[in-house]
Amino acid sequence: MKAVIALSAAVLLLAGCSKEEQAPEPIRPVLSVEVKGLDQQSLGRFAGNIQARYESTLGFRVSGRIARRAVDVGSQVEKNQLLATLDPTDQQNQLRSSQGDLARVQAEFINAQANARRQQELFDRGVGAQAGLDIAQTDLKTAQASLDQAKAAVSQARDQLGYSELRADHAAVVNQWKVEVGQVVSAGEEVVVLARPDIKEAVIDLPAGLAETLPEGVEFRVQSQLDPSVATTGTLRELEPRPDSATRTRRARLTLRESPAGLRLGTAISVTLSSSIAQRLELPETAVQEVDGKTQVWLVDVQNKTVNPRPVTVLSRDRGVVVLGSGVQAGERVVSAGVNSLKPGQKIKLDEASRQ
Template sequence: MKRLSLMVLSGLMLGACSKEEPPPEPVRPVLYMEVKAQATENLGRFAGNIAARYESTLGFRVSGRIASRSVDVGSEVEKGQLLATLDPTDLQNQLRSSQGDLARVEAQYINAQANARRQQELFDRGVGAQAALDVAVTDLKTTQSSFNQAKASVQQAQDQLSYSELRTDHAAVVTEWKAEAGQVVSAGQQVVTLARPDIKEAVIDLPAPLAEQLPQDVVFKVASQLEPDINTTATLRELEPQAEASTRTRRARLTLADTPAAFRLGTAISVTLSSAIEPRIELPANALQEVDGKTQVWIVDMQNQTVSPHPVNVLSRGDDTLVVSGVKGGERVVTAGVNSLKPGQKVKVDKDSPR
């Protein structure tokens, strides 16, 4: 009987001891991220292209039918190179007619000169009349004026004939033809567009609301769409004052800080806009926990492999992220499993977690 009582007493004592020492909390695996303060704000990314800063559209200075085109779109041309010609037949006929008029008037002028000399000689010998000399001098002046006018007409006809050839006045690249061979064009009508390849710029279309509120310190990063590693920065040179009616965008022209060789005319580019802001912390939405009306995150103590709650203030909310204050750059914040954590709990840090 005494032995039975001792066994019961021992069992009760062992049961009491087991209640006083609860099992340790399980070590929970967690994902975390290292907090990094953001000092810039991304305003968007837009597609564009590399264009020449200076373009010119040329046309013939006379009317006529285009007889030939000497270069194609994309061709590089030198100063003075022939681009296109008009049918010169009518202009050549005008030149021949002017040259005929000049020959006729020149003969009259030579005859008036000879007559004026004869009348002057007769008058000097006292056998000529003053009236006859005056008539000869007047006729000479009249024919001289006609002669000068005929020479000017010939020069004008020669210039008109030369205008039947369209030449470039600077080195350029042909970007567009606006008329075809055989087409009749008028004087001054746009025929071909040339771009100077020595000075290039980036061209993009920005949404009107963004264009109207661009920060003063906005930074443009320009990169090739095919080779993103080829990039440079740019500054805003020109912003069109009015938005395009159908797209509600405003064209922006950017001056490149430098021009990589891969940035050829027409190269497709992507332009990222950013601006400096007060440093802020951005966290995924699932890293925050609401407890008793307060928002907190769990900070990982990497040395002890434990977690502790830390209050934060939410400054703004996005679709999947929040901007907060109350944490510092370099701290590790749990991003998954926050609802099953307790202060001081041991955790197992996932080595594949983003850092």
């Protein structure tokens, strides 16, 4: 009986050992990242705003005191719309004076006409002298010249009165007023700045060092600061030749490829500069492991949920990011944390957050 019990215990012990040998390795949860290929190099992000490519500064053609500003900054105006007026008193007085002179000269001309006609009739009847006729005709020509001059003076005075009104020479947006009501301005002095809203551009200030070394084919991505979904791209149209003495920046003007409605004049924007480079692969430094003087990553087999080491070539390391030259391809997935405790062919459980 004792022999039977001992034999049974031995059988049970052997069965337990067999089960321990056949126990599967534990499944390890890991964090992973997808290898992404980068073919653009960021050169920085800069703030700016949307401006009109074409602006015009208007002023009165005559001197005077500003009587009224008809529109405010930001107003949309049409061609020939009234913008501002001067006190027209001086121009009105000049017009009245010219009109009075014209009336006097017209009367003198009528008298000269009548006198010349009378002298001609006397001369034709043989009772008038040639000298008298010549004097009358000369007086008529003089009166005619005075009449023409008076008419021109009235026309000029009327124009001067019209110049007391400042009107838009094209459809535009009022960008800036440089005078206030009551201010006395001289002829030609800058009064208002108009911007054409149909052709807009992005304006930013670049550090002088970057502006001098911009690579060929640099791409500018323009986004609204308030709504980044409002975006377009631009190309460099103009770069100021000299940096600002205070900020050491050079102003760049960009032609927009498209003109979204959200990019209105004055909109604050962010402009990201990038340039094309040979494709490179980047991974977090935690995904790279040094083993026996060789560099490797743990490649994830998503279908079988296993990992295996893969040798890679590192080109550079900077601020926790490793740039790879070979060994993996864009789209593959590698373990990003816990690489030191993995074994080839080990079963893993991918963290769902890391797979996004």
